[in-house]
Amino acid sequence: MKNLFLSTLLTIFAVCISQSQNNFNYQEFSNPNPKNELSLFFKKEVPKKLLKKAVFLPKNNNIVLSFSINKENKPYRISVTNYSSKELKKAIIEAFKKYPLENLNLETLDKRNRYHFQIISKNKSKNIFNCSSKIIIETPSICEPCKDLEFFEDLKNCLNLEVKKYFYENADFNLLNNLFNLDQSKLKDEKDIELYLYEEIDLHISFLISENGQLKNKKTNVPSVFRDEVSRLLETFSANIKSGTFNGKENKPTHSFTIKYKKGEKPVYKDRNSSYANYTKPSIENELSKFYSKRLTEDFLKTVNLNRIKNRLTISFELDKKNKPFNIKTSARSKTVEDKIITIFKEYPIEKLNFTDKRNFNNYIIQILSFKEGKIIVNTDSLIGYERVPIFPGCENSKDVSDVKKCFSRGIQQHFAHKFDASLPNRLGLSPGRLRITISFKIDKEGKVTQVITRTSRPSASIKAEVAKVMKTVPKMISLPMQNGKAVNIKYAIPFTLIVE
Known part of the structure; x- marks a missing residue:
């Protein structure tokens, strides 16, 4: 098994990436010096x-710290x-929180920048x-409907959301149904x-924003019958970007988002927070809201940094x-803000919270504050929302949610390392070198692995067949992935590399 290397299990999620940051030459443009004050x-x-x-990340010979600024001018x-x-990572972050930002030689600190x-x-x-002597500033792309926002990530998320909603409203999803009329052997x-x-x-829709503010396709991953529609x-x-x-x-910068499509159904945009609220029923009149309201002043609420994009503050716990x-x-x-919210929460009798499910490895989430009609209000959940990840057999004794996730990852990796025929690439006569493989799969509502899709850096039907086998x-998970009382599907991706000798 020496020629099989498995990397950490990763969930698939939408991201916004700065191309400039990926290949930026800090040595040339930020004047790093191992003897400067920051170093x-x-x-x-x-x-x-x-x-x-x-x-260091692949093809990088440095490590970079990035931060944003809140209303208190704190990172x-x-x-x-x-x-x-x-x-x-933790030691660096905790140290940086203590560093005086006025010593960074920045003329101003702007919440819209990173x-x-x-x-x-x-x-x-x-x-x-070997810290930079010059701090590099990134400004976000801004579209007209998002100009009212004042935080870097809100501006990026707002633009992403505007494009996503545009797709939901204007895409011809019927084009995807045409695929079922094709001969499977020709796919x-x-x-x-x-x-x-x-x-x-x-x-998976991925796009970049060109210098003139136009959106350009960037490695979008959709069925062939839908590619021209994405470009359109x-x-x-x-x-007006x-x-x-x-x-x-x-x-x-490259942006991306995901739209879930099911045969014969037109995708409809749904705000995830709304579906949560349907279950948790937030109210300004429940006992927890009244408890917080007595302890939070109007002046404090003004410092919470919520808006129409980041429109709620939640607390999570196990x-x-x-x-x-x-x-x-x-x-x-x-x-x-965090310290204040947590301090008050610890004063509230836990037995008064309305739990609908109490089991090991639940991560509980409660909305405490929300942004409504231009104002931040105390508006806590009446029922306690929760999420639970799938539990791999043998992970029952994990100490917490983080530990059970790591155990899940190890379980999948070890299973694959033991079962995969690592000598197969050599027997197939593949040319020497690295063969990169990515497996995406779902843990379904029954706790089983389904919908396995394998992508390889070099074509090989035999490798894909072995992966599928x-x-x-x-093994079936001993506990299902759950969200607010319902079993859910969770999608994962596992990348690994085979060394062909």
């Missing part, structure tokens, strides 16, 4: 043993492009703190085969065996 600060704050654990949504060590700087690079074989495109076999599919819709979308910048030059909350988090953009033998 010396991190060197002092982050243990040297953690620095050694830094792993939030801090991310670090470290590939493996969570301990290092900021980036190199933090670690390699000096021969050694990892060193070669993987998305065509997926739709033909399973009669449902995720349409992108070309006809018009919202002002393109963004990265380090003062025009940026071409319950231990003694019915006590742990792993408590919020969706707040501010540590001050192995995935069919994955």
